[in-house]
Amino acid sequence: MTHDRTYRRILRRESTASRSGTVVIAVLVVLVLAAAAVFAAALVFLGQRALGIDPRDLVDAAARAPRGLDTTIVVGVAAIVAVVGLVFLAQGLLPQRRPRHTMSSDRLAVVVDDEVLASAAARAARSATRLGPDAAVGTVGRRTVDVVLRPAAGVDVPAVAATEAVTEEFRAIDVVPSVTARVRVQPTGRVDG
Amino acid sequence: MNATNRGVGRTTLVLVGLALLVLGIGTILVQTVSWAASTWHDWAHVLGDLGRDAPRDASVTAWTWVLGGAAVLGVLALVVLTTLGGGRTGTVVEDDGSADGVAGAVRIDSAAVQHALSSAIGDLPEVGSLAVDVYRVRGQRAIRIRVRPRRGASPRAITTGVEGIIEDLDALLGDRLPVLLEIARGGAGSGRTDRVH
Numbered sequence: 001m002t003h004d005r006t007y008r009r010i011l012r013r014e015s016t017a018s019r020s021g022t023v024v025i026a027v028l029v030v031l032v033l034a035a036a037a038v039f040a041a042a043l044v045f046l047g048q049r050a051l052g053i054d055p056r057d058l059v060d061a062a063a064r065a066p067r068g069l070d071t072t073i074v075v076g077v078a079a080i081v082a083v084v085g086l087v088f089l090a091q092g093l094l095p096q097r098r099p100r101h102t103m104s105s106d107r108l109a110v111v112v113d114d115e116v117l118a119s120a121a122a123r124a125a126r127s128a129t130r131l132g133p134d135a136a137v138g139t140v141g142r143r144t145v146d147v148v149l150r151p152a153a154g155v156d157v158p159a160v161a162a163t164e165a166v167t168e169e170f171r172a173i174d175v176v177p178s179v180t181a182r183v184r185v186q187p188t189g190r191v192d193g
Numbered sequence: 194m195n196a197t198n199r200g201v202g203r204t205t206l207v208l209v210g211l212a213l214l215v216l217g218i219g220t221i222l223v224q225t226v227s228w229a230a231s232t233w234h235d236w237a238h239v240l241g242d243l244g245r246d247a248p249r250d251a252s253v254t255a256w257t258w259v260l261g262g263a264a265v266l267g268v269l270a271l272v273v274l275t276t277l278g279g280g281r282t283g284t285v286v287e288d289d290g291s292a293d294g295v296a297g298a299v300r301i302d303s304a305a306v307q308h309a310l311s312s313a314i315g316d317l318p319e320v321g322s323l324a325v326d327v328y329r330v331r332g333q334r335a336i337r338i339r340v341r342p343r344r345g346a347s348p349r350a351i352t353t354g355v356e357g358i359i360e361d362l363d364a365l366l367g368d369r370l371p372v373l374l375e376i377a378r379g380g381a382g383s384g385r386t387d388r389v390h
Contacts, residue, residue: 003371006331010194010373020277023202026209030270037263041256056245056252063237063244066224074224082217088210092203103348107356108374112348115378123345173349 007109014111017096026088101140101175114140117175121145121166125183128165129157145170145179150186157185194328194337194373196280205273280328285336286366301366303327309365310338310358317354319346335371341379348376 040055061068101117103110118138125147126136138147147166151157166181222229241247242255286301307325314323323340342351355374363369 003335003369006333006335006371010330010335010371013194013199014373014375018197019199019202019206020197023205023273023277026206027270027273029213030209031267034263034267034270037259038267041260041263044252044256054245056243056247059240059243060245063234063240065220065233066230069224071224075221078217078220078224080217081213082221085210085213085215085217088206089214090210092206092210103352105352105356105374107359107369108352108372110348110352110374110376112376113378116342116346116348116376119345120347123347126345169347173347 003109010109011102011111014109015098015100015102017098019091019096022088022091029084097142099140101177101179104174104176112173112175117145117170117173117179120169120173121147121181124165124169125149125162128161131155131157140179143177143179145181147181147183148186149183159183159185194280194326194330194335195278196329197278198276201273201276280330282327282329282334285327285334285370286368306336306362306366310336310362313358313361314338314340314355317351319343319351319354330371333371335373337373337375339375339377341377351376 039050040058043050043055066074099114100111101114103112118140120138121140122136122138125138126133129136129149129151131149131151135150135152136147137150138145140146145166147162149157149159149162163181163183166183170179170181219229223233224230242251243259247255283303284300285303285306286299288300289298303326306327310325311323314320314325319342321341321343323338325339326337328335328337338355340351340355342348352374359372
């Protein structure tokens with residue numbers, strides 16, 4: 001029994017960011033607007049005013065716009081509303097990938113944070129070159145892994161061996177999508193190393 | 194991995210976003226551009242019944258529509274809120290043995306699997322800390338293992354180790370549950386390097 005469909009679903013959901021926080025904010029905005037409309041209708045039915053304002057006067061003022069309204073305030077508030085709407089729209093439509101890769105496995109669905117991969121790459125490069133623990137820094141993009149080696153001044157670094165070590169490490173890790181390794185040695189050596 | 198319905202969430206975001214965007218841009222246009230203002234005045238007769246000059250009956254009818262619309266909108270918003278989160282479950286295996294015709298039921302709590310996996314995976318040298326949860330995914334139970342490795346640990350070594358442990362779990366449960374292994378950054382113990390290397 002395999003779980004291909006379940007795994008596909010889990011991996012798809014785990015590799016994109018959650019929007020639930022934005023959804024909660026959008027729903028709260030809708031709830032506040034709905035509550036305001038209910039409150040206004042109740043005021044009209046009871047013939048009351050809130051803060052000295054009759055909701056019917058507000059509707060009349062809106063219908064007469066732009067007469068009798070302060071342009072600066074109206075445009076400012078409307079611009080804020082439009083920007084908030086644009087943010088919600090972007091959150092809903094853009095794919096928003098998380099910095100993660102998936103790994104092949106016969107039994108499990110595996111996702112790895114890119115930071116963990118970078119750390120593993122730095123360790124692989126370091127162990128091939130016998131540098132100190134802080135001399136290698138890794139960064140992982142979608143399809144690349146970059147390792148920067150910063151040896152102490154005067155130390156010769158076998159860059160080819162380091163590249164092979166990182167490539168070998170990532171062949172073992174086998175991430176999807178696959179990444180190509182690149183190792184750079186920073187020419188300006190450190191003195192403290 | 195929770196039970197959030199992402200389609201509903203994203204549809205909500207698109208609809209609310211579009212509504213606010215149109216409202217904002219429309220207001221700016223009406224306020225600053227004269228042809229937009231005259232177009233708005235042509236349409237604003239619709240709002241007449243909501244205004245002060247409308248007769249009492251028409252006013253009540255119009256505001257009742259506003260009230261009803263707002264109530265429906267509020268209920269929809271609450272329904273969207275209820276689709277968020279959830280899906281964590283307290284049992285891993287529930288079997289009444291009906292396939293074999295034997296009476297009696299077997300139920301295994303999530304806590305049992307959580308403790309077993311935590312102590313087994315926590316013993317791996319590459320693992321700094323971990324958390325185990327059980328969720329419902331597509332109508333069946335799935336286990337999520339979130340591992341925070343030590344610095345420089347090989348993800349492949351962790352995966353191989355966990356695969357071995359899950360094989361033992363499969364034998365124990367008599368069932369191959371879907372398992373998500375999440376190798377995450379940071380967390381307790383991630384600053385120290387694994388000394389075995």
